[in-house]
Structure formats: structure tokens, C-alpha cells
Amino acid sequence: MKANYLDDLNERQREAVISLKGPLMIIAGAGSGKTKVLTTRIAHLMRNGVDAFNILALTFTNKAAKEMKERVEKILGGNEARNLYIGTFHSVFARLLRADAPKLGYPGDFTIYDADDAKSVVKTIINELNLDDKHYKPNLVYNRISAAKNSLMGPEEYQHDYYIQQEDQRASRPLTGKIYDMYAKRCFKNGAMDFDDLLFKMYVLLKSFPEVLAKYQHKFQYIMIDEYQDTNPAQYEIVKLLGAVHENICVVGDDAQSIYSFRGATIQNILQFEKDYDDVKVVKLEQNYRSTKSILNVANEVIAKNKGQIEKNLWTDNAEGDKIKLIRTNTDNEEGKFVSDTIAEQKLRNHYNNRDFCILYRTNAQSRAFEESLRRLAIPYRIFGGLSFYQRKEIKDFIAYLRVIMNSRDEEAIKRIINYPVRGIGKTTIEKVSIYANDQNITFWQVLENARDFGFKGGTLDAIDNFVTMIQSFRIMLDKHNAYEVAVQVGKSTNMVKELFNDKTTEGLARYENVQELLNSIKEFTETPTEDGELLDNKSLGIYLQQITLLTDADNTNDENSDVVKLMTIHAAKGLEFPVVFTVGLEESLFPSGMSINSREELEEERRLFYVAVTRAKSRLFLTYANSRYRFGQLQQNEPSRFLDEMPENFVDRSYAGGGLRNTGSVGGGVSWGGMFDKKRTTPAPAASNPLARTAPKPAAAPVSTHVPTPGFTADDPATMEAGMDVEHQKFGFGKILNLEGAPNNRIATVMFPQAGGEKKIMLNYAKLMIV
Numbered sequence: 001m002k003a004n005y006l007d008d009l010n011e012r013q014r015e016a017v018i019s020l021k022g023p024l025m026i027i028a029g030a031g032s033g034k035t036k037v038l039t040t041r042i043a044h045l046m047r048n049g050v051d052a053f054n055i056l057a058l059t060f061t062n063k064a065a066k067e068m069k070e071r072v073e074k075i076l077g078g079n080e081a082r083n084l085y086i087g088t089f090h091s092v093f094a095r096l097l098r099a100d101a102p103k104l105g106y107p108g109d110f111t112i113y114d115a116d117d118a119k120s121v122v123k124t125i126i127n128e129l130n131l132d133d134k135h136y137k138p139n140l141v142y143n144r145i146s147a148a149k150n151s152l153m154g155p156e157e158y159q160h161d162y163y164i165q166q167e168d169q170r171a172s173r174p175l176t177g178k179i180y181d182m183y184a185k186r187c188f189k190n191g192a193m194d195f196d197d198l199l200f201k202m203y204v205l206l207k208s209f210p211e212v213l214a215k216y217q218h219k220f221q222y223i224m225i226d227e228y229q230d231t232n233p234a235q236y237e238i239v240k241l242l243g244a245v246h247e248n249i250c251v252v253g254d255d256a257q258s259i260y261s262f263r264g265a266t267i268q269n270i271l272q273f274e275k276d277y278d279d280v281k282v283v284k285l286e287q288n289y290r291s292t293k294s295i296l297n298v299a300n301e302v303i304a305k306n307k308g309q310i311e312k313n314l315w316t317d318n319a320e321g322d323k324i325k326l327i328r329t330n331t332d333n334e335e336g337k338f339v340s341d342t343i344a345e346q347k348l349r350n351h352y353n354n355r356d357f358c359i360l361y362r363t364n365a366q367s368r369a370f371e372e373s374l375r376r377l378a379i380p381y382r383i384f385g386g387l388s389f390y391q392r393k394e395i396k397d398f399i400a401y402l403r404v405i406m407n408s409r410d411e412e413a414i415k416r417i418i419n420y421p422v423r424g425i426g427k428t429t430i431e432k433v434s435i436y437a438n439d440q441n442i443t444f445w446q447v448l449e450n451a452r453d454f455g456f457k458g459g460t461l462d463a464i465d466n467f468v469t470m471i472q473s474f475r476i477m478l479d480k481h482n483a484y485e486v487a488v489q490v491g492k493s494t495n496m497v498k499e500l501f502n503d504k505t506t507e508g509l510a511r512y513e514n515v516q517e518l519l520n521s522i523k524e525f526t527e528t529p530t531e532d533g534e535l536l537d538n539k540s541l542g543i544y545l546q547q548i549t550l551l552t553d554a555d556n557t558n559d560e561n562s563d564v565v566k567l568m569t570i571h572a573a574k575g576l577e578f579p580v581v582f583t584v585g586l587e588e589s590l591f592p593s594g595m596s597i598n599s600r601e602e603l604e605e606e607r608r609l610f611y612v613a614v615t616r617a618k619s620r621l622f623l624t625y626a627n628s629r630y631r632f633g634q635l636q637q638n639e640p641s642r643f644l645d646e647m648p649e650n651f652v653d654r655s656y657a658g659g660g661l662r663n664t665g666s667v668g669g670g671v672s673w674g675g676m677f678d679k680k681r682t683t684p685a686p687a688a689s690n691p692l693a694r695t696a697p698k699p700a701a702a703p704v705s706t707h708v709p710t711p712g713f714t715a716d717d718p719a720t721m722e723a724g725m726d727v728e729h730q731k732f733g734f735g736k737i738l739n740l741e742g743a744p745n746n747r748i749a750t751v752m753f754p755q756a757g758g759e760k761k762i763m764l765n766y767a768k769l770m771i772v
């Protein structure tokens with residue numbers, strides 16, 4: 001256990017950490033240690049005897065949650081931290097809803113619709129109602145529904161809200177409420193919840209079932225929320241309900257970083273907190289530990305242009321550091337080249353690794369130019385968010401099969417795959433099935449199962465029957481086979497893998513590789529032991545699906561330690577920090593977004609976004625903009641962003657790129673840029689042939705096992721174990737080793753645990769097994 005963890009804090013931070021009881025609000029600027037305080041506070045609570053099971057911590061991304069758990073573990077040692085409820089609102093509530101969803105009429109293994117699935121349902125309904133999709137744009141209608149749910153407004157209330165009705169009338173979408181109603185019923189019938197439902201239904205559950213509310217009020221004696229400024233009304237109300245008995249709620253936030261009002265988050269939540277509870281303790285943190293003086297001064301000065309802020313005086317003891325570099329390029333491609341070349345140069349000059357760099361943009365579509373130029377220099381990178389792996393067509397198709405296997409009510413998934421790969425079930429048939437299902441108020445699947453009774457004949461009937469039989473055979477597999485085995489069978493029986501394999505185009509190859517990658521990841525999932533070190537034979541497809549649906553944009557990282565340059569939107573970068581940051585595309589109509597310059601509120605949100613971008617940087621910050629760029633298929637000429645004019649002159653180097661970049665000559669000294677922009681596009685050169693892209697020396701190999709013994713329970717060395725030995729497991733009690741298999745450094749024991757229901761496979765690297 002780390003004894004001196006309180007010594008790492010300044011006085012105010014310490015004060016916040018040791019105030020364990022009652023409502024506590026920490027309002028502070030970027031990089032002042034809010035998240036650090038929250039984490040340390042969790043450790044301190046546990047150190048003071050609070051059971052991890054009674055602590056709920058809500059964060060913005062799964063990545064943040066994981067980091068928090070790791071940090072608590074580091075402070076406390078042992079593995080108690082795994083019992084904490086830490087996660088995003090959505091993932092924690094999904095977990096809680098699994099237990100109680102049947103109370104609301106949903107199956108316990110309800111499907112979670114992501115935004116694409118949800119929009120597809122909305123689109124279907126708009127078509128069914130024969131509405132003009134010029135007015136009823138599925139995207140817009142979906143956003144209205146989403147906003148309603150996040151304000152805890154059901155279809156009934158929506159249809160009876162005078163102002164909302166007026167608004168929809170004005171937008172020539174008077175039937176939006178009806179669509180919402182049909183959408184809600186359709187999801188319910190399909191046994192599905194969309195992302196917003198995970199909040200909305202959680203609220204309904206707590207409101208409608210006092211015994212459920214009481215259960216969780218009792219359980220979650222301490223509640224902590226990071227990035228509180230971005231909570232929406234649904235999240236706010238749920239937290240208020242959960243915390244109403246113990247009132248041990250600690251919220252942490254920064255009004256200057258509120259960047260989700262478009263999703264219904266409201267800054268009022270921060271202002272309201274003090275009114276909601278008596279005796280709220282408010283702590284302000286003012287020392288920034290993250291950034292240089294130059295970076296912080298720029299951030300402070302720009303954000304000061306916003307009106308109506310909670311007053312803060314953010315300062316730092318850090319060095320002044322380099323001036324912020326402002327670079328203009330002619331085109332977006334040149335912008336890409338500048339950034340990649342600068343990364344190569346900085347790696348040489350200042351010995352950075354790839355992972356020290358982050359490229360931040362306003363919209364996902366901007367990533368392309370950077371990807372191309374990074375590839376050309378063979379600099380490894382990864383895009384976070386955007387069209388993530390799981391949003392690719394072939395992956396969604398494959399996963400749709402898995403979803404149908406798990407939940408026959410999942411109509412969206414069925415429709416996605418019923419004729420993929422092509423099996424002769426055409427659009428008309430699908431429409432008929434939909435109509436019959438709606439008329440009879442049964443599910444789409446039930447119509448398929450009884451296709452003959454619904455009058456389908458000949459080839460169509462055969463095709464449907466074959467499809468149904470195939471899915472049923474997969475379902476039968478669920479009992480005896482794990483997620484991976486089922487998935488492999490799906491790939492084979494459907495011919496999907498073969499079909500992709502036979503497509504020898506570059507795209508076909510990429511798709512084939514993606515599906516293989518998916519299968520790999522499912523295999524990895526089934527081979528990862530549970531937190532108790534138990535290796536389940538039958539690790540469920542259901543858990544797998546839930547896990548992947550809940551991956552948020554910022555979480556498509558999986559291994560954050562790999563040495564790659566990171567590319568992401570500013571929204572996804574919230575809470576993160578990087579030694580060197582490039583904030584790109586600083587042009588009017590792009591950043592600030594052209595859609596957000598018509599009101600002060602919107603513009604101020606864009607400015608807060610700029611503030612978030614700037615404050616991600618620790619040591620160096622580059623800001624770039626292009627004179628022209630292709631957007632929406634057209635060449636656009638844009639003015640530099642207004643935010644650039646708002647920066648203080650003395651901390652900004654506006655002549656960094658000089659004229660050199662646009663012609664030839666040198667930029668930033670040292671490296672010659674001449675001719676670089678004229679090179680023809682080529683496939684990436686192998687790293688070794690490119691002197692600028694030297695890979696960083698690999699760190700010394702870390703120990704493989706993450707095993708940390710719990711105090712009082714010392715696990716024995718796996719190498720000394722043999723079949724026939726009596727052992728004790730921390731959770732399963734006494735048992736006998738029946739068999740040992742696997743490589744010496746990754747042994748798997750089959751152990752008979754009489755008190756824990758029989759044989760279990762245990763991964764010795766993870767499990768706490770003691771020879772008795």
C-alpha cells in the first residue's frame with residue numbers, strides 16, 4: 001500500500017480527498033487534478049473502511065474508468081478495486097438494468113441498439129408512414145427522440161408538450177411525436193434499448209419500483225461523478241435519486257469545459273448542485289499541473305471571452321515553455337504533411353515517441369489528410385472514434401448474426417442479415433413479413449418461423465425456412481459452446497467468410513481481414529478469465545455483445561500503451577493529456593462550426609471546445625489552418641478561425657511556418673521541407689527505410705503476470721502445482737486439482753470445488769490458488 005498518497009496532493013486537493021461525508025463539489029479548471037482527486041478519494045474511502053462494493057463512480061469513457069481502477073489499485077495494492085462500480089453512466093446502468101429489465105417488460109438479455117440501429121428503425125417507421133423524408137430526415141427525427149429521452153420525456157409527454165409541438169409544426173414535422181411513439185413500441189417489441197434508453201429506463205425503473213430504488217440507495221453509499229458539467233437531465237435525476245438517502249455525492253467538473261449541450265447536457269446541473277443539498281462543501285482548485293505557462297495563458301485568455309462563468313484563477317508553476325506555434329497552409333493536404341513532418345522532426349529533435357503526439361480535429365472526416373501523410377512517413381497511428389472497427393459493414397453484419405442468435409426479437413439485426421449473404425429473400429418478402437408482424441402484433445421472427453402459415457410459398461418459403469433452421473442450429477450451440485465456437489460456425493454456415501475470402505479486391509481483402517480480426521477478438525474474449533481468475537468454458541455471447549456495444553468513441557483504443565500517434569475529435573479527447581498536441585482545421589465554418597455561429601450560446605460552446613483542445617497539451621501546442629480544403633465535395637476557401645485572433649500575442653509564434661512551408665525552404669529549423677509536398681502518393685515505406693520514422697527503442701519487457709496478491713491470501717507459485725493437490729481459492733474455497741494443461745507460464749488447472757458447484761477451469765496466472 002502506498003502510504004503517502006496524500007502527500008502527492010496540494011492542500012486544497014487534500015481537503016477534497018479527506019472530506020468523505022456529505023455533498024461535495026469540486027469546480028476547477030483544466031489540468032488542476034480533478035480526476036486525480038476523485039481517484040485518490042476513492043482510495044481514501046476504501047482505506048477508511050468503506051467497502052468497494054458500496055462505491056459508485058461514474059466517468060465519461062470506459063477508458064477513464066479503467067484508468068481510475070488501475071490508479072486506485074496502485075495506491076492501495078491488492079485487488080479490492082475490482083469490486084468498485086466504476087464505469088460510464090451507460091455501462092453501469094446497462095449492467096444494473098440486466099437484473100431488473102424484466103420488471104419493465106424487457107428480456108434480461110435485451111439488445112442494445114447503437115445509433116445506427118436506432119436510426120434504421122426510425123427510417124423504417126418514416127417509410128411505413130409514407131412521410132416525406134425531406135422534412136422527416138431520419139437523423140433529425142432520431143435526434144429529437146434522443147433529446148426527449150435525455151430530458152426524461154416519453155412519447156406521451158412529447159405529444160402533449162405545447163412548445164415541442166409548435167416547434168415540430170414549424171419544421172414541417174408535426175408527426176415526430178407519433179414516430180417517437182411507434183419507435184418506442186417497436187424497440188420494446190424487439191426487446192431492445194437504445195443508448196438513451198439505458199438512462200431513461202433506468203430512471204423509470206427507479207421511479208416505478210421503490211424496492212429497486214431502495215436497494216441501490218442502500219448499495220451505493222458513496223457516489224462520485226467526473227466531468228459533471230456534461231451530465232444531462234436524465235443522468236442528473238438518476239444520481240439525485242440514488243444519492244438521496246446517504247447524500248454522499250461528490251461531483252467534479254469545470255463549467256469552462258462543458259461541450260455537450262447539443263446532447264442535452266446543461267451547465268445548470270453545476271449551478272443547481274449547491275441548491276439541491278444543504279451544506280454543500282465547495283472546493284476550488286486553481287493550480288494547473290499539466291501545461292506550460294504559455295499554453296495555459298493562451299487557454300485562459302481565450303476562454304475569458306465567454307460570459308457568465310464561474311470565476312476561476314488558473315495558474316501554474318510549470319515552466320513557461322515554447323510559444324504556441326500557429327501555422328497556415330495552402331490546402332488540407334499540406335496541413336496533413338506539415339503535421340506529419342513536424343512529428344517526424346520532433347521525434348528526432350526532442351526524442352519523443354509516437355504516443356506523445358495527438359492530432360485533434362473538430363470533425364471525424366478531417367482525419368483523412370493526416371492518415372495519408374502519416375502513412376507516407378510510415379509513422380504508426382490510430383484513429384479513435386470515427387468509423388470505428390465495429391461500425392464497419394462487414395463487422396456489423398457478422399455481429400447482427402450474433403445478435404439474432406441471442407435475441408430473436410431483434411428485428412433490426414434480422415433485417416440486416418436475412419438476405420446477407422444473398423439467399424433469395426427479397427425486399428418485397430421482407431416488407432410482407434414486417435406488415436404481418438405489425439398486423440398480428442407478433443415479432444418479425446415469429447412470422448418467419450411460421451412462414452408457411454402466412455402464405456409464403458415455393459422458393460421464398462424454402463429460403464426463409466433454411467434461414468430459420470440455420471439460426472436455430474446456432475442457438476442450440478449456445479448451450480454447449482462458447483462465444484468463439486458459435487461465431488466460427490456462423491462464419492462457416494453462412495458462407496460469409498468464404499465469400500469475403502473469394503473477393504480478391506483490396507477492399508474485399510480488408511473486409512476479410514476485419515472479420516478475421518473480429519473472430520480473434522472473440523477468441524481473446526473467451527480466453528480472458530473472469531475477475532476471479534476463473535476460465536469459463538462457455539463465456540457467453542450475451543456478455544460479449546454487451547461489452548462491444550457499449551464501447552464509446554473514445555474507447556476504441558484497446559491498447560493505449562502501443563506506440564502510435566493518436567487522432568481524435570476534441571470531444572473524444574476530454575479529460576486526456578498529451579505532451580504534444582496539434583489542433584488542426586482552425587478555420588471559420590469548420591472550427592467554430594458553421595452550424596454554431598448563429599447564437600452566442602452556440603459560439604460560446606465552440607469556444608469551450610477550443611479551450612478543451614488547448615488544455616490537452618502538456619509541453620507543445622501547434623495550431624494549424626488551411627486556406628482551402630475540400631468539404632462536401634467542393635473546394636472551400638475559409639478565413640482563419642476567430643479564436644486565433646483571441647489569443648494573446650506574446651505567447652504565440654505566428655511566423656513559425658513563415659513562407660517556407662508554402663514554397664520550399666525550412667520550417668522550424670533543421671529539417672528541410674523542400675519538395676516534400678510535390679512527391680507523388682506512394683504506398684507507405686517500411687519504417688526501416690525511412691530515417692525520419694525510426695521506431696522508438698522498446699522499453700524493457702514488463703513482467704507478464706498482472707497478478708497482485710491480496711493481503712492475507714498469498715497465492716502459491718503455479719509452477720509448483722500438480723494434479724491431485726488440494727488447494728484453496730479465494731472465492732471458491734477448497735478444491736482438488738484434477739488436471740493441468742497449457743504452457744509453463746500460462747497454466748490452466750481444472751479444479752474440483754465441492755462448495756462452488758463442481759469443476760472449474762482456473763488460469764493460474766490470474767487466480768489466487770494456495771496449496772493446502
Ligand code: ATP
Binds near residue numbers: 013
Ligand atoms: P481535466 O479538466 O482536463 O479533466 P483534471 O482537472 O481532471 O483535468 P487531472 O487529469 O487529474 O486534471 O490532472 C492533470 C495532470 O496533473 C495529471 O498528469 C496529474 O497527474 C497531474 N497532477 C494533478 N495534481 C497534481 C499534484 N498535486 N502534483 C503533481 N501532479 C499533479
Ligand code: MG
Binds near residue numbers: 035036575
Ligand atoms: Mg479530468
